[in-house]
Amino acid sequence: MNKSVRENLFFIVVASGCFLAQAAIVRAEDANYHPQSFTQPLSAARGTINPAGGDAFYLKPEDRCDLVVKEFGWDRDQCGTIDQLIFGFTPEIDNLTVEKPVSDGYVSLADWDSSDCSAEISSIEDTFKESVKAQSERSGQEIRFDGWLVYPQIDKAKNILYYANILNWGGERTINISMSIFDRQGYVPMKIVPVNGNVTSDDVQKIVAASAAAYKPQAGAAYFDFSSGDKIAGYGALGVLATMLGVKYGGAASAGLIALALVVLKKGAFILLLPLVWLRRLFSRRKKADS
Numbered sequence: 211m212n213k214s215v216r217e218n219l220f221f222i223v224v225a226s227g228c229f230l231a232q233a234a235i236v237r238a239e240d241a242n243y244h245p246q247s248f249t250q251p252l253s254a255a256r257g258t259i260n261p262a263g264g265d266a267f268y269l270k271p272e273d274r275c276d277l278v279v280k281e282f283g284w285d286r287d288q289c290g291t292i293d294q295l296i297f298g299f300t301p302e303i304d305n306l307t308v309e310k311p312v313s314d315g316y317v318s319l320a321d322w323d324s325s326d327c328s329a330e331i332s333s334i335e336d337t338f339k340e341s342v343k344a345q346s347e348r349s350g351q352e353i354r355f356d357g358w359l360v361y362p363q364i365d366k367a368k369n370i371l372y373y374a375n376i377l378n379w380g381g382e383r384t385i386n387i388s389m390s391i392f393d394r395q396g397y398v399p400m401k402i403v404p405v406n407g408n409v410t411s412d413d414v415q416k417i418v419a420a421s422a423a424a425y426k427p428q429a430g431a432a433y434f435d436f437s438s439g440d441k442i443a444g445y446g447a448l449g450v451l452a453t454m455l456g457v458k459y460g461g462a463a464s465a466g467l468i469a470l471a472l473v474v475l476k477k478g479a480f481i482l483l484l485p486l487v488w489l490r491r492l493f494s495r496r497k498k499a500d501s
Contacts, residue, residue, distance in 0.1 A: 243276065255310055256428055257393075258425070262420050263300040266298045267296070268294060268295060274295050277295075291309060291310055293310050295308075300417070302404060302406070303404060304403045304405045306421060311397065312399065313396045314441075315396060315442045316396070318447075322364050330459075334455060337452075337458075338457050341455075351379065352379070353377065353379050355375065355376070356377065356378050356383070358376070359375065360372070360373055360374040360411050362451050364447060368419075369433040370389055370418070371451060372418045373388060374388075383408075387414055388400070389422065390450055392433045393427050394427075394430070394431050394435045394436050395431065395440075397450055398425070
């Protein structure tokens with residue numbers, strides 16, 4: 211897949227601030243979306259997502275594509291970068307995006323145990339701050355990285371890398387939770403928007419655990435199924451962290467820009483990505499009206 215396409219879509223579910231939201235709601239009310247109750251396992255590219263709550267719903271590919279095209283201005287050939295989009299995944303999770311998996315090969319986690327790991331994470335963080343600053347100058351709005359709610363960490367029992375960072379966008383505090391599940395062929399990135407914008411670090415741990423537990427890799431595709439001769443990625447866990455944050459690190463190419471980024475459209479205009487929390491509430495109202 212063209213890298214620029216991947217770079218341009220991975221932010222539609224990471225925002226919980228509210229800019230230009232009313233306009234999006236008006237358009238969404240006019241759209242003919244068909245939310246599906248999430249009561250049965252959903253197939254993903256390299257696994258299955260099991261229901262974790264009683265009131266979750268999702269959009270089928272066509273509706274999901276219509277949403278990002280009509281509400282966010284994407285071309286239809288960009289729709290394939292999302293694997294699944296689930297709303298109300300648990301009572302604590304407003305929406306969960308499972309992105310298409312990265313298939314660069316088995317990722318070694320050895321660099322996470324190296325003596326200079328903390329220094330390398332600090333270097334990645336500094337680069338991320340510069341990216342945020344550049345986006346702030348580009349947009350004319352204050353966007354600031356206010357630190358980690360949950361510092362980047364790896365759970366080797368679950369084979370996941372995750373973090374929650376705090377961004378201040380125009381005075382609005384925004385929590386972004388990102389997680390990657392490692393498997394035999396690479397990793398599966400996920401973005402999570404919590405219902406509560408004032409979640410604690412303990413809340414994030416529970417949200418991440420619930421999301422990781424709901425995802426089941428295909429038979430033979432789990433991280434521990436690695437076998438001699440399998441393709442191995444040219445970067446380690448630190449490279450994955452950098453990619454999740456949208457910055458370059460060593461030989462790891464950035465698969466996405468920073469969270470809450472401004473998207474450059476073909477006409478050269480900018481559009482602020484709107485929080486899907488508003489659309490989830492809209493869908494919930496429509497489901498009640500239809501019942």
